[in-house]
Amino acid sequence: MFSGTTVSxxxxxxxxxxxGGDTELGHINQMMAGIEKHRTPLLVQMDKLGKAIFILILVMMAALFVFSLLFRDMPVSELMLSLISLAVASVPEGLPAIISIILSLGVQAMARQKAIIRKLPTVETLGAMTVICSDKTGTLTMNEMTVKAVITADSVYRVEGDSYEPVGKIHAIDDPTPVTIAPGSLFERYLRTIDLCNDSQLIKEESGLWKITGGPTEGALKVLAAKVTLPPLTSELRSKIPFDSQYKYMSTLYRLGEEEVVLVTGAPDVLFRLCQYQQSDSGLQPLDLPYWEGKIEEYAREGLRMVAAARKPAAAGQTELTHQDLQQGVILLGSPG
Incomplete structure (x- = not known):
């Protein structure tokens, strides 16, 4: 594990x-310190202009020296004074001030567009750019992932709210009425699954702001579950299979009230292979794979990251959970995105 790594x-x-310098961060710092700073195109052009003016002045001074000495018979002392005066007068002293004024006008124009310029050459550098590479997270986005849709076997639901604050209605896509969570209902089981099969925590700071600890995807599921008041039910964690990118799911064994259940969340394609059934409001049904794949593709095109949630009854007295326990009897509940 690298120095500076955050464990989620x-x-x-x-x-x-x-x-120190022997860590990967130290190596990166050394490489950054050794990077050669490139001059902006404007500064490069000014250097070229300065050199050209300098050479031109030298040529003019040499030509005038020869001409005045041979054809005008001027004293050397008077000639040198004239040449030095000519050289000084040829230097464009007002050029830096003019360039600074022009760049300042560019800074004002950028400020009107709500862009802050700290260094004047940046204005000219921006004009020479063709590609901008930027960190998306926290720069172009808020670095807050939220659930916007929930797919079940019976319907599709929309979720309101754009931050980690657990506020927002959940309603069917064709009905603005908020859903009613009844004990034992499909939606109650679904929300409880994504709430308990989850390593993140939703915390309210003293300032009143809400934040999550853990992964952003799990945090978004935790916020979704917190937007609805679930019926009270005692829960006890018995065993857990942590999420791993190799098998792409997480599973927990819980005692919920008087029953033992296995809860699963993970990548839809993986859970589709594990599930043989789907839960609807009317009861268990065989898994309708074309329906789920079609819905997943539809909402993935909207830019949503899709996750699936499932559960199965656990064996009586079961205290340990293994991957083999998920090979049969798993019931798909829904897929948030």
Whole structure:
């Protein structure tokens, strides 16, 4: 694990093998320090102009020196004074001031567009750019992932709200009336699954702002579950399979009230292979794979990151959870995005 890494989930012990400049961050810092700073196109052109003026002045001074000495028979002292005066007068002293004024006008124009310029040459550099590479997270976006849609076997629901604050209605796509969460209903089981099969936490700071700890995807699911008041139910975690990119799902074994259940969340394509059934308001049904794949593709085209949630009854007295337990009897509940 690299120095400076933030652990969002899981636990473990490690041995420090390098510190300071010997770490990967230290190597990166050394490489950054050795980067040659390139001059802006404007400064390069000004350097070329300055050299050209300098050469031109030298040529003019040499030509005038020869001409005045041979054809005008001027004293050398008077000739040198005239040549020095000519050289000084040829220097464009007002050029830097003119360039600064022009760049300042560019800064004002950028400020009217709500862009702050700290260094004058930046205005000219922006004009020479053809491609801008920018960090998206927290720059072009708010770095806050929120659930906007929920797909179930019966319907599609829209979720309101754009931040981590657990406020916003959940309603069917064709009905603005907020959903009613009844004990034992499909939506109650779905929300409880994404709430409990989750390593993130939703925290309200003293300032009143809401934030999450853990992964952004799990945090978005936690916020969705918090937008609805679920019926009270005692829960006890018995076992857990942490999420891993190799198998792309997370599973927990819980005792909920008087029943033992296995809860699963993960990538839709993986859970589709694990599930044999789907839960609807009318009961269990065989998994309708074309329906789910069509809906997932439809909402993925909107730019939504799709996640699936499922569950299955656990064996009586089961206390350990293995991957083999998920090979049969898994029931698909829904897919948020």
């Amino acid at each position: 989930s899981g636990a473990g012990k490690g041995i420090v093998v390098a510190t």
